[in-house]
Amino acid sequence: MTTLVLIEAEGASIKKASLSAVAAARVFGAVDVLLVGAEGAQEAARIEGITRVLHADSTPPLAECIAALIADRAAQYDHIVSAATAYGKNILPRAAGLLDVQPITEVIEIIDADTFVRPIYAGNALATVRSRDAIKVLTVRNANFEAAKLGETASAPIESVSAAVEIPDARFVGIALTHSDRPELETARVVISGGRGLKDAENFKLLEPIADRLGAAIGASRAAVDAGFAPNEMQVGQTGKIVAPDLYIAVGLSGAIQHLAGMKDSRVIVAINMDPEAPIFGVADYGLVGDLFEVLPQLQAALEA
Amino acid sequence: MKIVVPVKRVVDYNVKPRVKADNSGVETQGVKMSMNPFDEIAVEEAVRLREKGAASEIVVVTIGVAEAQPVLRTAMAMGADRAILVQTEAALEPLAVAKLLKTIVDRENPGLVIMGKQAIDDDMNATGQILAARLDWPQGTFASAVSVENGRITVTREADGGLETVDLALPAVVTTDLRLNEPRYATMPNIMKAKKKPLETIAADTLGVDLAPRLETVTVIEPPVRKAGIKVASAAELVGKLRDEAKVI
């Protein structure tokens, strides 16, 4: 059995979420990876446990093209996998549509080659489903799978591929990347998130020195994003990013079920909120009831002590 | 230009879902049901496009039970012109839903399909992409802004690292993210007017689509409950616990 894993590069490096998808896919057997874009093939060839790298260096970064590329070669595979990132979630269901397959998204556990566990209802229930499709198309949550390692040398062969099909008229215009020197939200060991309680964008910056100190990524509730305190890619939750760091610190956010869906699998949860009844305390290992504007400077001082 | 908006009836987002005792699924009997929040955003965007003169007619479609009609009425009270109920008792998967939607799109011939990115019950985030594939149309998923001009649509998409822009020929499929707009409330006069708007019912099994499920649900369980821990009195105590007890910093 061979699996095709769609991976993604950022610059010349392979994203950690993609390495988790490779590791998840290895339980099925041999793995080929598919990389679209000019950069990253050298590092992709270093991923341990893969058979080869299919490199589509001139294919535009569009779901229309990449799904067609996948569907074109799908007959050789029995599983097609990617990380459940915005990238994978845009492309894989389209590939599944071309292949007449029901995709299985946001997989958190692989039981066997046909059987998978995925959260439904914002994580309030876990469904185990068995697929009857000949090819299984899956997106997997990186938080639930270890990342595959990179070897010293680029040992997997790199094969150049391109799509041989007509695609509908779509053009990639560009991407406005939010630059950050902090770790990636989905793979950071520590995450500190702010909510509406921070009151404005200026105050939201109060999280930064603490994040710097802890080497943490910064996240946000939807309310904080909607109010313009933080950019959308920082949103944690059912409809934002799913994180499971060693330590999650929730500051001035209430803990709505849609937010909990994105972080309740964190190893240790800390909540700072002035309302002792806030639902976030229901999942927090350590709760601190207090005004965040007093607590945050004290926390910073205590960390530096 | 005509716009088709698929909408789904789901357990209201304020309700805490309960797993059925026999682990066959989530309880929907006697539970408050509403329009999927992302689909309200899709209806709102369609209405705004018509208000700007970019669209002339809005058709909402749902695939589901007869009790889904109120969701269609709500969409019409928000401004949709007419509605189609593709009636079935079966709980269909995105692939089958997309195939049924394709038959409606083939018949209606719209310039744009705009729908939710995700249904908050199955959390699948797949139907729009599958529909676009089967129509062989371009797709603009997870949209936080759209603009229609000269037979094309520009879609700003919520990507992993920032906002991405794609430019698509129409017809196309767009799926909505939360920040695209804030849906309006239906006013009383509009709710009254919506009662008189046309609502057509079509039996799903007359559309010649293979509806057989591809997934078998083995079991549905409650996730492990996380227990609340302890309260600490100060930031200093918190840091002490994180260092010495939890050993995470």
Ligand SMILES: Cc1cc2nc3c(=O)[nH]c(=O)nc-3n(C[C@H](O)[C@H](O)[C@H](O)COP(=O)(O)OP(=O)(O)OC[C@H]3O[C@@H](n4cnc5c(N)ncnc54)[C@H](O)[C@@H]3O)c2cc1C
């Ligand atoms: C379909 C759908 C999807 C959604 N998806 C998401 C999602 O992915 N992620 C998400 O986060 N939300 C999501 N939401 C929104 C969610 O329901 C909540 O509205 C949102 O999470 C609330 O954000 P908040 O906790 O920051 O704000 P609030 O609920 O307003 O909480 C603010 C908290 O700050 C506390 N506070 C205020 N001032 C202070 C102070 N000075 N010191 C200490 N504490 C203070 C208050 O006690 C309160 O608990 C979704 C909603 C819908 C309908």
Ligand SMILES: Nc1ncnc2c1ncn2[C@@H]1O[C@H](COP(=O)(O)O)[C@@H](O)[C@H]1O
């Ligand atoms: N039964 C249905 N009837 C109409 N539209 C649907 C149905 N199921 C899903 N959709 C549409 O597809 C979107 C994505 O759903 P899903 O792929 O299930 O997460 C929803 O937001 C709806 O717009």
